Amino acid sequence: MLFTPKSRAARRCSARRVLYPVARPGGYGRAMADLARKRNEELARILHQLGWSPERLAREVNSGLPAQLAISSTAPYKWRDRGMVPRSPHDQTVCEVLGRAVGIAVTYEQLWGRMGSGRGAKMLSPRLLTDPWTADTAQTALREAGADSTPVRLTDLFRGAELEQAARHWASPPPEVTGGEGALRIAAAHLADLRTSHDSKQRLERAYGGGLILSPAKAELALAGKLLELGSYGEQLGRQLYGVAGRLARLVGWASYDMGHDAAAQRAFVAALRAAHVCGDPRLGVSVVGCLAVQATYNSAGRGLDPVAMLSTALRAADEVLAPAERALQLGRIARAHGRKGEQISAEAVAELAFNALEEAAGEDRGQERADLQGMVGEGYLFLGDHERARRLLSSATAALAPERARTKALLLVRLADSYRRTGEHEGAAETADQARMLAAGMQSGRVAAALREFDAAVKAG
Known part of the structure; x- marks a missing residue:
């Protein structure tokens, strides 16, 4: 038998074909370490506790992802029985789906850390809340919030006391703007373009949901982060650029929350708070705290966070600069949170303050703001079991939106x-x-x- 000698490159290609099988679609293909049959006992334990089949887990994961990222119904069998580790974003999504169902956070390390793959989404700084509140750390937080590698690997949700501490920082005097000595000359027109892009994405998110704009909003935030890192700007323009980046981070956080990615949303909101601190914009800071309060009102993401106390403190800190319509929005969120806590007298009193504040808003038509407020207060009454008032407000809101x-x-x-x-x-x-x-x-x-x-x-x- 004759053998044709192979070149060294051909032998390497042949070896790769043997040793490294092609990853399958569906987000679960891995290297050889992942192909070893090693049962994921922690995943099996949680599924047993919930009474979920692997098919049920697949359905829950797919419900929070765009159709093009859907996994097959058999993928969770491979995660549970063969120890395979899903790719991002499925690894993070599984953690958050199970965390919501169990009622406490399910971390990446808890679920996948023992599987030995040594890979995964980028781990954000565990000191995101405690690092010094400087322009440099704000820039790092913004860059990580806009990174393609998110959802984050560090999935443990922040505790309420930690978030309350962060929510107080934005109201302190802004730090010095560092950087701004790069090669890219930043002009006011560039900031205007970023603001226009933010506004258009926000309108799309309000109409069609966070899943539609989450990826492009992250890309826009990453772009703003690059301008902060590589741009040439003075102090005033730099603070304005941090303000635009902070609004983009808030949008990324809200879109993440809308898709059920609670841990990633919190980290984007904290990045937005850091940017609000640097740019010295208390209105942006209150708005971000309001987003955190909404998240804490509706699910366990607050982990002991009192949305009423946190948002009330933020309102007092920025009371002099907020427009009446902005104050009314945050008061409506507080009224709804009171309803969630079963505090009827407080919910009614704050709701009255909110509607009075909206009456003070002069100028253009406030029909949409009134509908928003009616919806929030109506949800508060629904929490309290007052169906008559809840329906009246919810019906008016849905008719006017x-x-x-x-x-x-x-x-x-x-x-x-x-x-x-x-x-x-x-x-x-x-x-x-x-x-x-x-x-x-x-x-x-x-x-x-x-x-x-x-x-x-x-x-x-x-």
Whole structure:
């Protein structure tokens, strides 16, 4: 038999074909270390505790991801029984899905750290809250919040006391702006372009959900971070650039929250707080604290965080600079949080303050702000079980919200349908839920999808 000698390069190619099989689609292909049959006992334990099958885990993971990132129903079997580690973003998504279901954070290290792959998404600084509040650390936080490697590997949610401490920092005197000696000359026109891009993405997010704009918003934030790192700018222009970057980080955080990525959302919000501190904009700081308060009101992401206390402190710190409509928005969030805590008298008193503040807002039409406020206060009354007032406010809000606010309208319709369900008005509940489904068709919002699933489950159970 004749053998044709191979070149050294050909032998290497042949060896690679033998030793390194091609990764399969679905986000779970790994190197040889991952192919060893090593049962993931921690994943198996959590699934057993929840009574979930691997197929159920696959459905829950897919519900919070765009269709193009969907995994197969068999992928979780490989994670559980063969010790394979999913690729980003599936690794982080599994942690957050299980964390929400169990009620406490499920960390990356807890779930995948013992599998021996030694890879994964980028780990953010565990000192994100405690590092000095300087321009340099703000720049680092912004860069990490906009990195393609997120969702983060460090998935443990911040504790309430830690977030409250961070929420107080933004109101302290701004630090010196360092840097600005790079080769890229930054002009005011560049900031205007970034603001326009932010505003357009925010409008899309409000209409179609955070999943649609999360990736491009991260890319825009990464661009702003590069300008801070490599740009040439003076102090005034530098502070303005930090302000634009902070608004982009807030948008990234809100879109992450809308998709159910709570840990990543918190880290983006903290980056936005750091940027607000550097740029010296208390209005931006209060707005970011308000986002954190909303997140803590609706799920366990606060880990002991009191949204009422934190947001009330922020309002007092910035009371002199907030416009009446801005104050009304944050007061509405506080009223809703009081309702969540079962504090009816406080919820009613703060709601009255919110509507009075909105009446002070002069100038342009405030119909959308009023609808927003009615929706928040209506949700607060729904928490309190006051269905009459809740329905009146929720109905007014959903009737007044413009098509550009479709995501909020869909959520409020689900809340309204749930009120009908709770009082036994099944026909009204079904009709209202159908309106929400029609509005949410194609919408990339994990919150809307989760609210509809919870409503359907309650109808089926009841």
